[in-house]
Amino acid sequence: MPVNRREFLKKSVSLGAYSMALASGLVKSGPASAEWIAEQFAQGKLEETLKTLFKDAKITESDKIEIQIPQIAENGAVVPITVTSHLDGVDTISILVEKNPVPLAARFDLSPELEPFVSARLKMAETSDVIVIAQAGDKLYSARETVKVTIGGCGG
Protein backbone atom coordinates (compact mmCIF):
# COMPACT_ATOMS: atom_id res chain seq x y z
CA MET A 1 0.00 0.00 0.00
CA PRO A 2 1.61 3.33 -1.00
CA VAL A 3 2.59 5.45 1.97
CA ASN A 4 0.50 8.47 1.07
CA ARG A 5 -2.68 6.39 0.78
CA ARG A 6 -2.02 4.89 4.21
CA GLU A 7 -1.42 8.34 5.64
CA PHE A 8 -4.64 9.57 4.05
CA LEU A 9 -6.62 6.68 5.48
CA LYS A 10 -5.06 7.20 8.90
CA LYS A 11 -6.01 10.87 8.83
CA SER A 12 -9.55 10.19 7.73
CA VAL A 13 -9.97 7.45 10.32
CA SER A 14 -8.81 9.75 13.07
CA LEU A 15 -11.05 12.50 11.77
CA GLY A 16 -13.85 9.96 11.71
CA ALA A 17 -13.09 9.05 15.29
CA TYR A 18 -13.06 12.69 16.22
CA SER A 19 -16.35 13.50 14.57
CA MET A 20 -17.93 10.37 16.06
CA ALA A 21 -16.63 11.43 19.42
CA LEU A 22 -17.92 14.96 18.88
CA ALA A 23 -21.32 13.68 17.88
CA SER A 24 -21.55 11.47 20.94
CA GLY A 25 -20.68 14.41 23.15
CA LEU A 26 -17.36 12.87 24.08
CA VAL A 27 -15.21 15.77 23.07
CA LYS A 28 -15.78 19.40 23.89
CA SER A 29 -15.27 21.50 20.82
CA GLY A 30 -13.13 24.53 21.40
CA PRO A 31 -9.54 25.44 22.23
CA ALA A 32 -9.48 24.12 25.76
CA SER A 33 -10.53 20.59 24.93
CA ALA A 34 -7.97 17.82 24.73
CA GLU A 35 -9.06 16.56 21.32
CA TRP A 36 -6.57 14.37 19.54
CA ILE A 37 -4.33 16.46 17.33
CA ALA A 38 -1.85 14.51 15.21
CA GLU A 39 0.81 17.26 15.31
CA GLN A 40 0.96 17.06 19.09
CA PHE A 41 1.60 13.33 18.92
CA ALA A 42 4.14 13.53 16.12
CA GLN A 43 7.57 11.98 16.39
CA GLY A 44 10.26 14.51 17.13
CA LYS A 45 12.26 16.19 19.82
CA LEU A 46 10.80 17.39 23.09
CA GLU A 47 11.39 21.04 22.15
CA GLU A 48 9.41 20.66 18.93
CA THR A 49 6.50 19.04 20.76
CA LEU A 50 6.49 21.78 23.40
CA LYS A 51 6.44 24.38 20.63
CA THR A 52 3.51 22.62 18.94
CA LEU A 53 1.62 22.44 22.21
CA PHE A 54 2.38 25.82 23.68
CA LYS A 55 3.91 27.95 20.91
CA ASP A 56 6.46 30.27 22.55
CA ALA A 57 4.58 30.67 25.82
CA LYS A 58 6.75 30.87 28.89
CA ILE A 59 6.88 27.73 31.00
CA THR A 60 7.92 28.29 34.60
CA GLU A 61 9.42 25.54 36.70
CA SER A 62 7.39 24.96 39.80
CA ASP A 63 7.94 22.98 42.94
CA LYS A 64 4.16 22.88 43.42
CA ILE A 65 3.78 20.05 40.95
CA GLU A 66 4.29 16.74 42.70
CA ILE A 67 5.38 13.81 40.56
CA GLN A 68 5.33 10.30 42.03
CA ILE A 69 7.28 7.99 39.77
CA PRO A 70 9.89 5.29 40.47
CA GLN A 71 13.52 6.37 40.21
CA ILE A 72 14.28 3.13 38.44
CA ALA A 73 11.72 1.59 36.10
CA GLU A 74 11.43 -2.15 36.55
CA ASN A 75 10.21 -2.43 33.00
CA GLY A 76 10.07 0.55 30.64
CA ALA A 77 6.81 -0.81 29.23
CA VAL A 78 4.85 0.12 32.36
CA VAL A 79 6.04 3.05 34.47
CA PRO A 80 3.39 4.23 36.94
CA ILE A 81 3.11 7.99 37.43
CA THR A 82 0.91 10.09 39.70
CA VAL A 83 0.76 13.85 39.32
CA THR A 84 -0.67 16.13 41.99
CA SER A 85 -0.62 19.88 41.52
CA HIS A 86 -0.76 22.29 44.42
CA LEU A 87 -1.19 25.28 42.12
CA ASP A 88 -4.53 27.06 41.79
CA GLY A 89 -6.73 26.82 38.75
CA VAL A 90 -4.97 23.98 36.94
CA ASP A 91 -7.19 22.80 34.13
CA THR A 92 -4.79 20.83 31.93
CA ILE A 93 -1.99 18.43 32.79
CA SER A 94 0.34 17.18 30.05
CA ILE A 95 2.81 14.37 30.55
CA LEU A 96 5.85 14.08 28.27
CA VAL A 97 8.74 11.63 28.13
CA GLU A 98 11.77 13.45 26.81
CA LYS A 99 13.54 10.60 25.06
CA ASN A 100 10.49 8.81 23.66
CA PRO A 101 10.16 8.97 19.85
CA VAL A 102 6.83 10.69 20.47
CA PRO A 103 7.49 12.86 23.54
CA LEU A 104 3.83 13.57 24.37
CA ALA A 105 2.30 10.66 26.27
CA ALA A 106 -1.04 12.22 27.21
CA ARG A 107 -2.91 15.46 27.87
CA PHE A 108 -5.62 15.62 30.51
CA ASP A 109 -8.19 18.37 30.36
CA LEU A 110 -9.81 18.50 33.81
CA SER A 111 -12.96 20.35 34.81
CA PRO A 112 -13.11 22.17 38.16
CA GLU A 113 -15.08 19.21 39.53
CA LEU A 114 -11.81 17.28 39.50
CA GLU A 115 -8.75 17.85 41.63
CA PRO A 116 -5.58 18.62 39.65
CA PHE A 117 -4.57 15.00 40.02
CA VAL A 118 -4.00 12.27 37.52
CA SER A 119 -2.41 8.80 37.46
CA ALA A 120 -1.31 6.90 34.40
CA ARG A 121 1.14 4.26 33.27
CA LEU A 122 3.75 5.28 30.71
CA LYS A 123 6.02 3.58 28.23
CA MET A 124 9.62 4.69 28.43
CA ALA A 125 12.04 3.68 25.70
CA GLU A 126 15.16 4.53 27.71
CA THR A 127 16.42 6.49 30.71
CA SER A 128 14.78 9.85 30.37
CA ASP A 129 13.27 12.81 32.11
CA VAL A 130 9.51 12.75 32.51
CA ILE A 131 8.11 16.24 32.24
CA VAL A 132 4.76 17.40 33.54
CA ILE A 133 3.28 20.69 32.31
CA ALA A 134 0.38 22.07 34.29
CA GLN A 135 -1.72 24.74 32.67
CA ALA A 136 -3.65 27.21 34.82
CA GLY A 137 -5.53 29.49 32.46
CA ASP A 138 -2.80 31.19 30.42
CA LYS A 139 0.06 30.26 32.70
CA LEU A 140 2.23 27.21 32.24
CA TYR A 141 4.22 25.46 34.94
CA SER A 142 6.51 22.48 34.72
CA ALA A 143 8.27 19.89 36.81
CA ARG A 144 10.46 16.97 35.84
CA GLU A 145 11.84 13.74 37.23
CA THR A 146 14.55 11.47 35.87
CA VAL A 147 13.66 7.82 35.56
CA LYS A 148 16.31 5.21 34.90
CA VAL A 149 15.21 2.53 32.51
CA THR A 150 17.53 -0.41 32.65
CA ILE A 151 18.10 -3.33 30.39
CA GLY A 152 17.31 -6.33 32.50
CA GLY A 153 19.69 -9.13 33.36
CA CYS A 154 18.39 -12.64 33.49
CA GLY A 155 14.88 -11.38 34.10
CA GLY A 156 14.97 -8.92 31.24
Place this chain on the structure above:
Amino acid sequence: MASRILKSILSSSVGGFIGLLLALPSQADPLQDQQKFRQHYQQLFPKLTLSDYADGVYAIDPIARQSWQAIEEFPPYDEAIEQGEALFNAPFKNGRRYADCFPNQGIAIAHEYPKWNRDKGEVITLEKAINDCRADNQEAPLPYEKDDIARLLAYLAFTSRGKPITITIPADDPRALAAYQQGKDFYYQRRGQLNFACATCHVQNAGRQLRSEILSPSLGHTSHWPVYRLKWGEMGTLHRRFKECLEQIKAPPIPAQSPEFRNLEYFLSFMGNGIPTNGPSTRK
Protein backbone atom coordinates in the same frame (compact mmCIF):
# COMPACT_ATOMS: atom_id res chain seq x y z
CA MET B 1 28.85 -43.07 58.37
CA ALA B 2 30.69 -41.60 55.42
CA SER B 3 27.55 -39.99 54.13
CA ARG B 4 26.88 -38.40 57.52
CA ILE B 5 30.36 -36.86 57.63
CA LEU B 6 29.99 -35.65 54.10
CA LYS B 7 26.61 -34.15 54.92
CA SER B 8 28.06 -32.16 57.80
CA ILE B 9 30.89 -30.88 55.61
CA LEU B 10 28.39 -29.89 53.00
CA SER B 11 26.05 -28.10 55.38
CA SER B 12 28.81 -26.28 57.26
CA SER B 13 30.03 -24.32 54.26
CA VAL B 14 27.80 -21.55 52.97
CA GLY B 15 27.78 -22.79 49.45
CA GLY B 16 27.38 -26.29 50.74
CA PHE B 17 24.34 -27.17 48.76
CA ILE B 18 25.35 -25.40 45.66
CA GLY B 19 26.03 -27.17 42.43
CA LEU B 20 27.61 -30.20 44.03
CA LEU B 21 25.84 -33.27 42.88
CA LEU B 22 27.56 -36.26 44.34
CA ALA B 23 27.13 -39.80 43.21
CA LEU B 24 26.58 -40.85 46.85
CA PRO B 25 23.09 -42.16 47.42
CA SER B 26 21.37 -39.93 49.95
CA GLN B 27 18.07 -40.49 51.66
CA ALA B 28 15.89 -37.54 50.80
CA ASP B 29 14.72 -35.67 53.88
CA PRO B 30 12.39 -32.91 52.70
CA LEU B 31 11.83 -31.38 56.12
CA GLN B 32 15.55 -31.09 56.72
CA ASP B 33 16.01 -29.66 53.22
CA GLN B 34 13.30 -27.13 53.99
CA GLN B 35 14.95 -26.12 57.24
CA LYS B 36 18.36 -25.64 55.63
CA PHE B 37 16.83 -23.80 52.68
CA ARG B 38 15.14 -21.34 55.03
CA GLN B 39 18.18 -20.93 57.24
CA HIS B 40 20.19 -19.87 54.22
CA TYR B 41 17.73 -17.10 53.39
CA GLN B 42 17.33 -16.17 57.04
CA GLN B 43 21.07 -15.41 57.07
CA LEU B 44 20.84 -13.42 53.83
CA PHE B 45 17.74 -11.47 54.80
CA PRO B 46 17.47 -11.42 58.58
CA LYS B 47 14.65 -8.86 58.62
CA LEU B 48 12.23 -10.93 56.52
CA THR B 49 9.52 -13.13 58.00
CA LEU B 50 8.31 -16.22 56.17
CA SER B 51 5.19 -14.42 54.84
CA ASP B 52 7.34 -11.66 53.33
CA TYR B 53 8.66 -14.16 50.83
CA ALA B 54 5.24 -14.24 49.17
CA ASP B 55 6.20 -10.89 47.62
CA GLY B 56 9.31 -12.34 46.04
CA VAL B 57 11.90 -9.83 44.90
CA TYR B 58 9.63 -7.00 46.09
CA ALA B 59 10.39 -8.04 49.65
CA ILE B 60 14.06 -7.16 49.10
CA ASP B 61 14.02 -4.43 46.44
CA PRO B 62 12.33 -1.31 47.84
CA ILE B 63 12.41 0.74 44.62
CA ALA B 64 10.91 -2.05 42.54
CA ARG B 65 8.40 -2.59 45.35
CA GLN B 66 7.07 0.97 44.93
CA SER B 67 6.48 0.44 41.25
CA TRP B 68 4.85 -2.93 41.92
CA GLN B 69 2.52 -1.53 44.57
CA ALA B 70 1.46 1.32 42.28
CA ILE B 71 0.51 -1.25 39.67
CA GLU B 72 -1.23 -3.47 42.24
CA GLU B 73 -3.59 -0.51 42.92
CA PHE B 74 -5.47 -1.72 39.87
CA PRO B 75 -3.63 -4.71 38.57
CA PRO B 76 -3.59 -5.81 34.93
CA TYR B 77 -4.59 -9.38 35.92
CA ASP B 78 -7.94 -8.14 37.18
CA GLU B 79 -9.66 -9.05 33.95
CA ALA B 80 -8.05 -12.51 33.87
CA ILE B 81 -9.68 -13.36 37.20
CA GLU B 82 -13.11 -12.50 35.83
CA GLN B 83 -12.50 -14.32 32.58
CA GLY B 84 -11.17 -17.31 34.51
CA GLU B 85 -14.30 -17.45 36.62
CA ALA B 86 -16.49 -17.45 33.52
CA LEU B 87 -14.36 -20.18 31.93
CA PHE B 88 -14.44 -22.24 35.10
CA ASN B 89 -18.21 -22.05 35.40
CA ALA B 90 -18.98 -22.76 31.75
CA PRO B 91 -20.12 -26.39 31.34
CA PHE B 92 -18.34 -28.81 29.02
CA LYS B 93 -20.12 -30.05 25.92
CA ASN B 94 -21.30 -33.07 27.91
CA GLY B 95 -22.91 -30.83 30.54
CA ARG B 96 -20.42 -31.59 33.31
CA ARG B 97 -18.21 -28.94 34.88
CA TYR B 98 -14.70 -28.31 36.18
CA ALA B 99 -16.17 -28.12 39.66
CA ASP B 100 -17.02 -31.83 39.42
CA CYS B 101 -13.31 -32.70 39.07
CA PHE B 102 -12.01 -30.83 42.09
CA PRO B 103 -12.43 -30.98 45.85
CA ASN B 104 -14.59 -28.19 47.22
CA GLN B 105 -15.84 -27.37 43.70
CA GLY B 106 -12.36 -25.99 42.96
CA ILE B 107 -12.73 -23.10 45.37
CA ALA B 108 -9.77 -22.35 47.64
CA ILE B 109 -7.74 -25.43 46.70
CA ALA B 110 -5.00 -23.96 44.50
CA HIS B 111 -2.62 -23.58 47.46
CA GLU B 112 -2.57 -27.36 47.89
CA TYR B 113 -1.10 -27.98 44.46
CA PRO B 114 1.02 -29.64 43.19
CA LYS B 115 -0.14 -32.95 44.65
CA TRP B 116 1.16 -36.48 44.46
CA ASN B 117 -1.31 -38.69 42.59
CA ARG B 118 -1.08 -42.35 43.61
CA ASP B 119 -3.13 -43.75 40.74
CA LYS B 120 -1.21 -41.96 38.05
CA GLY B 121 2.09 -42.23 39.92
CA GLU B 122 3.04 -38.65 39.16
CA VAL B 123 2.98 -35.10 40.47
CA ILE B 124 -0.18 -33.31 39.42
CA THR B 125 -0.06 -29.54 39.16
CA LEU B 126 -3.22 -27.51 38.98
CA GLU B 127 -2.68 -27.00 35.25
CA LYS B 128 -2.38 -30.73 34.70
CA ALA B 129 -5.44 -31.35 36.84
CA ILE B 130 -7.39 -28.93 34.67
CA ASN B 131 -6.36 -30.70 31.49
CA ASP B 132 -6.96 -34.12 33.04
CA CYS B 133 -10.45 -32.91 33.88
CA ARG B 134 -10.92 -31.77 30.29
CA ALA B 135 -9.67 -35.12 28.96
CA ASP B 136 -12.07 -36.97 31.26
CA ASN B 137 -14.85 -34.92 29.71
CA GLN B 138 -13.80 -35.34 26.08
CA GLU B 139 -12.50 -31.78 25.76
CA ALA B 140 -9.23 -30.88 24.05
CA PRO B 141 -6.34 -29.90 26.35
CA LEU B 142 -5.42 -26.26 26.84
CA PRO B 143 -1.89 -25.11 26.00
CA TYR B 144 0.06 -24.77 29.24
CA GLU B 145 1.74 -21.39 29.11
CA LYS B 146 -0.84 -18.66 28.62
CA ASP B 147 -4.36 -17.64 27.55
CA ASP B 148 -7.22 -19.74 28.93
CA ILE B 149 -5.14 -21.92 31.23
CA ALA B 150 -3.66 -18.78 32.76
CA ARG B 151 -7.12 -17.24 33.15
CA LEU B 152 -8.47 -20.34 34.87
CA LEU B 153 -5.44 -20.38 37.15
CA ALA B 154 -5.88 -16.68 37.90
CA TYR B 155 -9.39 -17.34 39.15
CA LEU B 156 -8.47 -20.46 41.11
CA ALA B 157 -5.40 -18.78 42.64
CA PHE B 158 -7.52 -15.79 43.58
CA THR B 159 -9.94 -18.00 45.53
CA SER B 160 -6.94 -19.33 47.49
CA ARG B 161 -5.39 -15.96 48.13
CA GLY B 162 -3.89 -15.65 51.58
CA LYS B 163 -4.00 -19.39 52.25
CA PRO B 164 -0.63 -20.98 53.06
CA ILE B 165 1.17 -23.13 50.52
CA THR B 166 0.27 -26.66 51.67
CA ILE B 167 2.20 -29.36 49.88
CA THR B 168 2.23 -32.96 51.04
CA ILE B 169 4.76 -35.66 50.31
CA PRO B 170 2.99 -38.84 51.44
CA ALA B 171 5.28 -40.91 53.63
CA ASP B 172 3.77 -44.18 52.50
CA ASP B 173 4.50 -43.79 48.79
CA PRO B 174 8.25 -43.82 48.05
CA ARG B 175 7.56 -42.69 44.50
CA ALA B 176 6.40 -39.31 45.84
CA LEU B 177 9.67 -38.85 47.68
CA ALA B 178 11.54 -39.89 44.53
CA ALA B 179 9.67 -37.24 42.52
CA TYR B 180 10.52 -34.63 45.15
CA GLN B 181 14.17 -35.70 45.01
CA GLN B 182 14.19 -35.46 41.22
CA GLY B 183 12.84 -31.94 41.48
CA LYS B 184 15.49 -31.07 44.01
CA ASP B 185 18.25 -32.58 41.86
CA PHE B 186 17.03 -30.61 38.88
CA TYR B 187 17.15 -27.43 40.94
CA TYR B 188 20.79 -27.91 41.91
CA GLN B 189 21.98 -29.30 38.59
CA ARG B 190 24.10 -26.98 36.48
CA ARG B 191 22.98 -26.74 32.89
CA GLY B 192 23.18 -24.75 29.69
CA GLN B 193 25.93 -22.76 28.05
CA LEU B 194 26.09 -20.50 31.10
CA ASN B 195 26.41 -23.61 33.28
CA PHE B 196 24.09 -22.23 35.94
CA ALA B 197 21.88 -24.15 38.26
CA CYS B 198 18.64 -22.56 39.48
CA ALA B 199 20.46 -22.41 42.78
CA THR B 200 23.33 -20.40 41.30
CA CYS B 201 21.13 -17.33 40.91
CA HIS B 202 18.35 -17.92 43.39
CA VAL B 203 20.20 -19.42 46.34
CA GLN B 204 23.84 -18.46 46.06
CA ASN B 205 23.20 -15.02 44.60
CA ALA B 206 19.74 -14.14 45.89
CA GLY B 207 19.58 -10.44 46.67
CA ARG B 208 22.63 -9.69 44.53
CA GLN B 209 22.49 -7.79 41.29
CA LEU B 210 22.76 -9.42 37.92
CA ARG B 211 23.21 -6.39 35.66
CA SER B 212 20.27 -4.26 36.77
CA GLU B 213 18.20 -7.06 38.27
CA ILE B 214 18.08 -8.04 41.86
CA LEU B 215 17.87 -11.82 41.98
CA SER B 216 14.87 -13.17 43.81
CA PRO B 217 15.10 -15.87 46.48
CA SER B 218 13.60 -19.24 45.56
CA LEU B 219 11.81 -19.36 48.87
CA GLY B 220 8.26 -18.49 47.87
CA HIS B 221 8.89 -18.73 44.14
CA THR B 222 5.64 -20.59 43.63
CA SER B 223 3.45 -18.36 45.82
CA HIS B 224 2.14 -15.81 43.35
CA TRP B 225 1.26 -17.56 40.09
CA PRO B 226 -0.06 -17.09 37.46
CA VAL B 227 1.56 -13.78 36.66
CA TYR B 228 0.88 -10.82 34.42
CA ARG B 229 4.47 -10.25 33.41
CA LEU B 230 5.03 -6.71 32.10
CA LYS B 231 7.56 -8.17 29.70
CA TRP B 232 4.90 -10.48 28.22
CA GLY B 233 2.15 -7.87 28.36
CA GLU B 234 -0.15 -10.75 29.30
CA MET B 235 -0.73 -13.58 31.76
CA GLY B 236 1.60 -16.55 31.92
CA THR B 237 2.12 -19.64 34.02
CA LEU B 238 5.00 -20.76 36.23
CA HIS B 239 6.20 -23.24 33.65
CA ARG B 240 6.25 -20.51 31.04
CA ARG B 241 8.68 -18.74 33.33
CA PHE B 242 10.72 -21.91 33.91
CA LYS B 243 11.08 -22.22 30.15
CA GLU B 244 12.19 -18.63 29.90
CA CYS B 245 14.82 -19.16 32.58
CA LEU B 246 16.23 -22.09 30.62
CA GLU B 247 16.36 -19.90 27.51
CA GLN B 248 18.19 -17.22 29.45
CA ILE B 249 20.90 -19.61 30.63
CA LYS B 250 21.02 -21.05 27.10
CA ALA B 251 19.96 -24.52 28.12
CA PRO B 252 17.98 -26.91 25.91
CA PRO B 253 14.23 -26.31 26.17
CA ILE B 254 11.95 -28.47 28.28
CA PRO B 255 8.17 -28.38 27.74
CA ALA B 256 5.73 -26.87 30.19
CA GLN B 257 4.16 -29.54 32.41
CA SER B 258 6.87 -32.05 31.58
CA PRO B 259 7.70 -34.44 34.45
CA GLU B 260 10.92 -32.48 35.07
CA PHE B 261 9.08 -29.22 35.58
CA ARG B 262 6.33 -30.77 37.63
CA ASN B 263 8.85 -32.37 39.95
CA LEU B 264 10.75 -29.09 40.14
CA GLU B 265 7.53 -27.33 41.09
CA TYR B 266 6.87 -30.04 43.70
CA PHE B 267 10.27 -29.39 45.29
CA LEU B 268 10.01 -25.60 45.14
CA SER B 269 6.48 -25.51 46.52
CA PHE B 270 7.39 -27.79 49.40
CA MET B 271 10.27 -25.47 50.28
CA GLY B 272 7.68 -22.70 50.51
CA ASN B 273 5.14 -24.53 52.69
CA GLY B 274 3.41 -22.08 55.00
CA ILE B 275 3.95 -19.00 52.86
CA PRO B 276 0.60 -17.29 52.14
CA THR B 277 -0.23 -17.48 48.46
CA ASN B 278 -1.02 -14.25 46.67
CA GLY B 279 -1.70 -15.19 43.10
CA PRO B 280 -2.37 -13.95 40.59
CA SER B 281 0.28 -11.26 40.62
CA THR B 282 2.21 -8.76 38.51
CA ARG B 283 5.91 -9.00 37.88
CA LYS B 284 8.24 -7.19 35.55
Place this chain on the structure above:
Amino acid sequence: MSSIRIRAKRIDGKTQIRTLITHPMEHGRNIDKSTNQPIPAHFIQELSVKHNGKVIANCAIGGGVSKDPYFAFMLKGGEPGDKITISWVDNLGQQDSEEHIIK
Protein backbone atom coordinates in the same frame (compact mmCIF):
# COMPACT_ATOMS: atom_id res chain seq x y z
CA MET C 1 -17.27 -8.19 28.64
CA SER C 2 -16.45 -4.47 28.60
CA SER C 3 -12.89 -3.39 28.04
CA ILE C 4 -13.31 -0.80 30.78
CA ARG C 5 -13.14 -1.59 34.49
CA ILE C 6 -13.91 1.17 36.96
CA ARG C 7 -13.34 1.41 40.70
CA ALA C 8 -14.27 4.32 42.93
CA LYS C 9 -12.74 4.85 46.35
CA ARG C 10 -13.79 7.48 48.89
CA ILE C 11 -10.78 9.30 50.37
CA ASP C 12 -11.25 12.28 52.73
CA GLY C 13 -14.50 13.50 51.22
CA LYS C 14 -13.18 13.05 47.68
CA THR C 15 -13.66 10.14 45.34
CA GLN C 16 -10.75 8.57 43.52
CA ILE C 17 -11.92 7.20 40.19
CA ARG C 18 -9.67 4.49 38.80
CA THR C 19 -9.99 2.75 35.48
CA LEU C 20 -8.17 -0.12 33.85
CA ILE C 21 -8.81 -0.63 30.17
CA THR C 22 -7.96 -3.63 28.01
CA HIS C 23 -6.35 -2.26 24.88
CA PRO C 24 -3.19 -3.15 22.94
CA MET C 25 -1.97 0.48 22.77
CA GLU C 26 0.33 -0.29 19.83
CA HIS C 27 2.18 2.84 18.78
CA GLY C 28 2.86 1.43 15.32
CA ARG C 29 6.64 1.23 15.55
CA ASN C 30 6.93 -2.35 16.83
CA ILE C 31 7.93 -5.10 14.43
CA ASP C 32 6.20 -8.48 14.61
CA LYS C 33 9.17 -10.82 15.01
CA SER C 34 7.44 -13.71 13.32
CA THR C 35 6.53 -11.85 10.12
CA ASN C 36 9.09 -9.01 10.19
CA GLN C 37 6.21 -6.65 9.45
CA PRO C 38 5.41 -3.54 11.48
CA ILE C 39 2.50 -3.99 13.87
CA PRO C 40 -0.04 -1.35 12.84
CA ALA C 41 -0.77 1.48 15.24
CA HIS C 42 -3.77 0.71 17.42
CA PHE C 43 -4.15 2.94 20.44
CA ILE C 44 -6.75 4.91 22.36
CA GLN C 45 -6.74 8.54 21.26
CA GLU C 46 -9.56 10.07 23.27
CA LEU C 47 -10.84 9.21 26.69
CA SER C 48 -13.61 10.99 28.53
CA VAL C 49 -14.92 10.82 32.06
CA LYS C 50 -18.46 11.88 32.93
CA HIS C 51 -20.02 12.50 36.32
CA ASN C 52 -23.78 12.12 36.29
CA GLY C 53 -23.74 12.69 32.55
CA LYS C 54 -21.54 15.77 32.61
CA VAL C 55 -18.07 15.57 31.07
CA ILE C 56 -15.44 16.23 33.72
CA ALA C 57 -12.34 15.07 31.92
CA ASN C 58 -11.26 14.91 28.31
CA CYS C 59 -7.99 13.19 27.61
CA ALA C 60 -5.84 13.01 24.49
CA ILE C 61 -3.76 9.85 24.63
CA GLY C 62 -0.90 8.52 22.53
CA GLY C 63 0.92 5.23 22.00
CA GLY C 64 3.32 6.26 24.76
CA VAL C 65 0.79 5.12 27.31
CA SER C 66 1.17 1.49 28.45
CA LYS C 67 -0.71 -1.48 27.10
CA ASP C 68 -3.86 -2.16 29.12
CA PRO C 69 -3.83 1.47 30.23
CA TYR C 70 -4.68 2.67 33.70
CA PHE C 71 -5.86 6.12 34.66
CA ALA C 72 -6.93 7.66 37.93
CA PHE C 73 -8.70 10.92 38.66
CA MET C 74 -9.84 12.62 41.85
CA LEU C 75 -13.38 13.88 42.03
CA LYS C 76 -14.04 16.65 44.53
CA GLY C 77 -16.93 15.22 46.54
CA GLY C 78 -18.95 12.47 44.91
CA GLU C 79 -21.95 10.77 46.53
CA PRO C 80 -23.19 7.19 46.64
CA GLY C 81 -25.47 6.71 43.68
CA ASP C 82 -23.44 9.05 41.46
CA LYS C 83 -22.82 7.70 38.00
CA ILE C 84 -19.33 7.68 36.50
CA THR C 85 -19.07 7.03 32.77
CA ILE C 86 -15.77 6.34 31.05
CA SER C 87 -15.56 6.20 27.26
CA TRP C 88 -12.77 5.86 24.77
CA VAL C 89 -12.24 6.08 21.02
CA ASP C 90 -9.14 4.71 19.30
CA ASN C 91 -7.28 5.50 16.09
CA LEU C 92 -9.20 2.80 14.22
CA GLY C 93 -12.51 4.31 15.19
CA GLN C 94 -13.27 1.57 17.70
CA GLN C 95 -14.86 2.65 20.95
CA ASP C 96 -16.24 1.48 24.24
CA SER C 97 -18.04 2.96 27.20
CA GLU C 98 -18.78 1.79 30.71
CA GLU C 99 -20.75 3.07 33.69
CA HIS C 100 -20.09 2.69 37.35
CA ILE C 101 -22.32 3.69 40.24
CA ILE C 102 -20.46 5.00 43.27
CA LYS C 103 -21.41 2.92 46.31
